[in-house]
Amino acid sequence: MSDPVVMMKQEVGKAAAARVKSDSIVGLGTGSTTAYAIQYIGERLQSGDLKNIIGVTTSFQAEVLARKYNIPLSTLDVVDRIDIAIDGADEVDPQKNLIKGGGAAHTQEKIVDSLAEQFIVVVDGGKLVDKLGSTFLLPVEVIPKAVVPVMRKLEQLGGKPDLRMGVKKAGPVVTDQGNLVVDVKFDSIDDPATLEKTINNIPGVLENGLFVGVTDVVLVGEIIDNKPVVREI
Numbered sequence: 001m002s003d004p005v006v007m008m009k010q011e012v013g014k015a016a017a018a019r020v021k022s023d024s025i026v027g028l029g030t031g032s033t034t035a036y037a038i039q040y041i042g043e044r045l046q047s048g049d050l051k052n053i054i055g056v057t058t059s060f061q062a063e064v065l066a067r068k069y070n071i072p073l074s075t076l077d078v079v080d081r082i083d084i085a086i087d088g089a090d091e092v093d094p095q096k097n098l099i100k101g102g103g104a105a106h107t108q109e110k111i112v113d114s115l116a117e118q119f120i121v122v123v124d125g126g127k128l129v130d131k132l133g134s135t136f137l138l139p140v141e142v143i144p145k146a147v148v149p150v151m152r153k154l155e156q157l158g159g160k161p162d163l164r165m166g167v168k169k170a171g172p173v174v175t176d177q178g179n180l181v182v183d184v185k186f187d188s189i190d191d192p193a194t195l196e197k198t199i200n201n202i203p204g205v206l207e208n209g210l211f212v213g214v215t216d217v218v219l220v221g222e223i224i225d226n227k228p229v230v231r232e233i
């Protein structure tokens with residue numbers, strides 16, 4: 001059997017892509033799960049099943065993928081709406097609040113996803129948690145000159161901050177905006193709405209990965225009887 005996590009990601013990606021309608025403007029999220037949605041949107045365009053789509057990307061990665069699959073692109077400067085956005089998440093709580101930013105793309109994602117008429121989140125079953133912060137650190141995008149004072153403030157809020165370091169790159173991860181990412185461990189995020197605003201009020205913070213009250217639909221990939229299935233919540 002193929003890797004079950006890959007199978008779940010493919011299946012939710014396909015299910016989300018199937019919800020895109022012709023003549024619509026589509027927010028294209030970032031990450032390994034959304035990558036399948038972008039691929040399937042491209043395949044539907046190619047087969048003629050879907051027509052007249054414009055994509056608005058949330059990262060360099062999404063842009064490269066959209067071009068690979070020949071999805072016409074535009075930007076927020078030009079389009080007047082986003083009909084549907086599809087994006088992944090690192091954690092999803094029972095209220096459909098999210099932690100995002102595992103790929104350091106949460107700032108552009110929050111702009112595009114929160115503008116969408118319908119925001120669909122695509123995850124595998126392992127991303128569902130009772131409380132945000134249980135398994136994943138909270139990413140915070142910070143202007144480079146402010147990293148040290150921002151980390152001090154995050155400690156005062158009860159967090160344990162850590163500067164995200166690159167893999168196959170010496171030094172820290174640099175975002176698409178040229179900033180750095182601080183990952184913060186909170187013992188428990190009891191009030192995500194307040195924490196989202198409090199962190200964003202720290203001077204030097206551009207955006208954090210808490211997405212509160214933005215999600216319309218979550219498509220969850222699961223494996224049942226060795227087969228991938230999609231559940232909607």
Ligand SMILES: O=C[C@H](O)[C@H](O)[C@H](O)COP(=O)(O)O
Nearest residue numbers: 031032033088101102103105
């Ligand atoms: O910055 C990255 C994004 O928020 C991703 O959507 C998130 O990390 C989920 O990615 P994946 O589908 O690869 O687990």
